Amino acid sequence: MPTQSNQLQTQKKIQERALQELAKIGGLLTKDDDVRFEGNSYTFPERYQANLPGLAEDVVRYVQSMAEIVVVRTTLPYRPFDGAYAARECLKQFFGYASSKARDTPWGKEPPQEITIPIGYYEGQLLKETVPWGDMVLPGLPEATLTLTSVMDPQRGELFCMVAKVRKIEKPIIDGFFKTVELRLAEHSIYRGKAIDGGMDFIDVEAIHPEDFIYSEEAWANAQVNFLSPLVDRAEIVRNGLSKKRVTLLEGPYGTGKTGMLRTALKTAVQNGATAIMCRPGVDHPITVLQTAILYAGDTGVVVCIEDIDVYAAQNDPQIMSKILDMFDGPQTKGLPVTVVMTTNHVEEIHKGMMRSGRIDAVMHIGEMDHQGVERLGHLVLGDNLAPDIDWDQVFEATDGFMPAYVREGMERSLRYTIATTGKAGAIETKHIVFALNSLRAQYDLQAKAKDRRMELPAFDAVFQGQIEQAIQRMGLDDSVVSRVYDILEETEVKLIDQDNDHTIHGKLAPS
Secondary structure: OOOHHHHHHHHHHHHHHHHHHHHHHOOHHHOOOOOOOOOOOOOOOHHHOOOHHHHHHHHHHHHHHHHOEEEEEEEEOOOHHHHHHHHHHHHHHHHOOOOEOOEEEOOEEEOOEEEEEEEEEEOOEEEEEEEEEEEEOOOOOOOOEEEEEEEEEOOOEEEEEEEEEEEHHHHHHHHHHHHHHHHHHHHHOOOOOOEEEOOOOEOOHHHOOHHHOOOOHHHHHHHHHHHHHHHHOHHHHHHOOOOOOEEEEEEOOOOOOHHHHHHHHHHHHHHOOOEEEEEOOOOOOHHHHHHHHHHHOOOOOEEEEEOOHHHHHHHOOOOHHHHHHHHHOOHHHOOOOEEEEEEEOOHHHOOHHHOOOOOOOEEEEOOOOOHHHHHHHHHHHHHHHEOOOOOHHHHHHHOOOOOHHHHHHHHHHHHHHHHHHHOOOOOEOHHHHHHHHHOOHHHHHHHHHOOOOOOOOOOHHHHHHHHHHHHHHHHOOOHHHHHHHHHHHHHOOEEEEEOOOOEEEEEOOOOO
C-alpha cells in the first residue's frame, strides 16, 4: 500500500516533468546565451583554459543573474474571460490545480480573487465556471507569481494579459506556459463558434426558431443570397473568387420582422461553425462589437448583427455608419470572412454616400407580407384551430398595409375571441380572423400618424436671439456694452445641449 511519503514523491516527480515540458515549449533547449545543460561532464569555453579564476567569476555572475527576479508579460488577442478560462485549464493540465493567492497591499492582505464566468449554453442551460483571477500560485515555483489581468488596446478593445514574476532561470517555464495558453485559446475559445452579444453574454441559438419568422418569398430569397449563403456556402464562395466580406442593410417600417432576420443569421452562423455577435441598440456600441468580431473571426468566419443603426446615427454619432464601414474595409479585416447585417427603420437618414455599392453590398426592403406569407402565418399561429374552409383571399384583403407584427396579433386575437366567447379554443372561421384583423385598424392608423422622432429644435438664431435680447434689457446695458457683447458672440462658437430632447446643435449668433 503506497505511503503518504511515496505519494508525495510521485506527485513531485510528475510536477517536475510538467515543468520540464513547459520549459521545452518555452525554448530552454534553444537558448541564445550558449549555456546548455546536458550529459554528465563539465565543458567550458577554451578561452578559460588558462584563466580558471575568470571562469569562476563568470559562473558566479551567471548563477546570480539566474536568481534575479524578472517580469514576463504577454497580451493575447482574446477577451479577458476567455483567457482566464484557458489559463485555468492549462494550470490544471500542468500543475494539477489552479488557485489564486492573497495579495499584499499597503492596507494588508487582499483575499484571493475568483470570478464566475459563463462558458456557453448546453441543452438550454447556461453553463458557468469559477476561475481564478488576479495573482496565482504556481506549484513547483515557490518564488513565482502569475497575475491574470486585462489591458485596453485602442484598436482591439479589452484584451487578456498575463504577467509573471519569476527567477530568470525559470523564465523558459513561464514562456512555455504562455505559449500553451495561447494554443489552447486558438483551439478551444469559449466564444468562437458561438453566439454572443456586445457584452460577451451568450445567446442560446437553440431557442431561435427561424421557421416562426414569416416573410415574403422575395425577402427570404434576398436573405439567402445576401447574408445566409455566405455563412453556409463559405468554401464555395471563396473557391469561385467572391469576396468573403459582405455588408447588408435591412430596411423597413416597424413590425416587419427585421430582428427575426438577424436572429436567423445568428443561428445560421453557429450551425455552420462561425461566431455570431448581436449589437443591442442602446446597450452595445457597434465599433466595440466589430472589434470583438475581428478578434474571433478566424477561418470559420463571423457575422455581426447591428440592430437599429439609425439610433446611433441620430443620438450619438452621425458618422457611425461611415466609421463602421471604414473599419470593416480596413487592414484589420483583410482576408477575414466577416459578414455585417444592419437594420434601420429610417433608411432615408442614412447618408447617400454610404448607400453606394462597394460600401453597402445590398439594401433589402422588409415590408408587408404577401398572400402566401399571410396564409403560412395563419397556419403557424392557429394550427389545428383553423376551420378547413378559410377564405385566405378575404383574410389577405383585411391585412392591407399591415406589417407582420399586426398580422400575427390579428391571428392570435381571433383565438382569444373564440376562447373569450366560448370558454375554449375551437374552429376559427374566416369571419373570426377578419373581425380580429379589422379590430386592429384603428391602432394601425394611430401608429401611422404618430411621430417616432423627437421634435426638432427651433433654429439656432430663433432660440438665442430672443434670450440674449431679453437678458440685455433686464440688465440695462448701454449701447457700447451691447455692441461689445454681439462682437464677442459673433466670434464665439456656442454649443447648446437640450437635455429634454437629447439634442446638440452648434453655431454662431449674429445680431439682428
